[in-house]
Amino acid sequence: MSSIDPGHEPGLRDHTPATPPAAPASSGDSALIAQLARAYLDDRRRERRWRIAFRLAWLLLGLAMVLLAYSQRVATNTQTGPHTALIDVRGEIAVDSEASAENLLSALRSAFEDAGSQAVVLRINSPGGSPVQAGIINEEIRRLKALHKKKVYAVVEEVCASGAYYIAVAADEIYVDKASIVGSIGVLMDGFGFTGLMDKLGVERRLLTAGEHKGFLDPFSPQSDAEKAFAKAMLDQIHQQFIGVVKEGRGKKLKETPEMFSGLFWNGQQAVELGLVDKLGSLDYVAREVVQAEEVIDYTPRENVAERLVKRFGAAIGHGAVQTLRSQAGALR
Known part of the structure; x- marks a missing residue:
């Protein structure tokens, strides 16, 4: 005989859902900790790699x-065999540039000290730059020439102007292409003045100085006649220094004209006629025909x-x- 549970009707099924076993209270925390541990270990592995x-x-x-x-x-x-030592003078002559005195002086010394170099050629393509840097290079070329008894030749490509010509006149001879640009024997100091624009805009310049001329050449202040005269005198003095270096370097070859030291420049053919340069010729021509050492070794400092x-x-x-x-x-x- 089957027994009937009191409180339940026979033939009816119990629809009360079964209660699942309770999960441990810490299972979610454990999974999160395990995930964080794995992420930490992955990070450590990446850092180690x-x-x-x-x-x-x-x-x-x-x-x-x-x-x-x-x-x-x-x-x-x-030890190298007989060769022509080449040094490039390219771009602006300035501190921290490719044509700075620091770069070119080390190259010049290496070229002169090499027993195989028969002569040094400066291949110039520069619009000029700092008279200080150019002056340092010029003086070092003359010192090394006297010390090592070697000739120096300048070969101009496109441009040899201003500070670049200052360097070139230290050479024994200067060669150019007939269309090269040579000259610009002068000095300049440039800038801008904004005082008129400031007046129109209603902007007031407030400049405090200790020293009467400490704001000299300030572009936002008016330029006085005394300051202009002072700057002009300084430029004239540097110009005379430049002229003296050119005359010393070129000597009796110069056919001086009133415009020669005015800042004008000439093409290669005209420069030959004026005595600013010597002859038409390229690097290969100078190495082959003048130095008579056809092999050319480049001493120019390049990027390390x-x-x-x-x-x-x-x-x-x-x-x-x-x-x-x-x-x-x-x-x-």
Whole structure:
């Protein structure tokens, strides 16, 4: 006989849902902790890989620099045969430029000291620049010529003007193309004045100085006649220094005219006629026919290979770091 549970009608099914077993209270926290632990371990692994990559990259870079220095030392100590030493004077003559005194003086010394160099050629393509930098280079060329008893030739390509010509006159001879631009024997000081514009706009200049002329050549203040005269006298003195260097370098070759030192410039053919330069000729012509050492070795200082490696390495590391940060940011979303 089947027993009937009191309180339940026979034949009816119990629809009361079964209560699931209670999950442990800490299971959600454990999953979150495990997820955080995995993320932390992944970050640590990435950091370790980056540290290893950084160290390996710096090691390789250090080895490359050591090898470069060694190869340069070997090249310097290697005896070269008879050749024409070439130094390029390109672009603006200024501090921190390719044609700065610091760069060119080291190249000049290397060229003169090499027993194989038969003469030094300055290949010039420059509109000029700092009279101080040009003066330092001019004086060093003359000193090295006297010390090593070697000839110096200047070969002009497109332009040899102002400070570039200041350098060129230290050479024993100057060669040009018939269409080269030569000259501009003068000095300038340029700037802007905004006082009229400020008056129209109603802008007041408030300049406090200790010293009567401390605001000399301030573009936002009126220029006095006394300050203008002072600047002109200074420029005239530098101009006379320039003229003296040209006359000393060119000597009796110059066929002086009233415009020669006025700041005008001439083409190569006219410059030959005026005695500003000697002859028409190219680098190959000078090396082959004048120096008679057809092989040309370039002593011009170029951008250091190690510096290029450092720049590229830095760019690559920066790119890699950015990519890593992006990937980590994406993983946290």
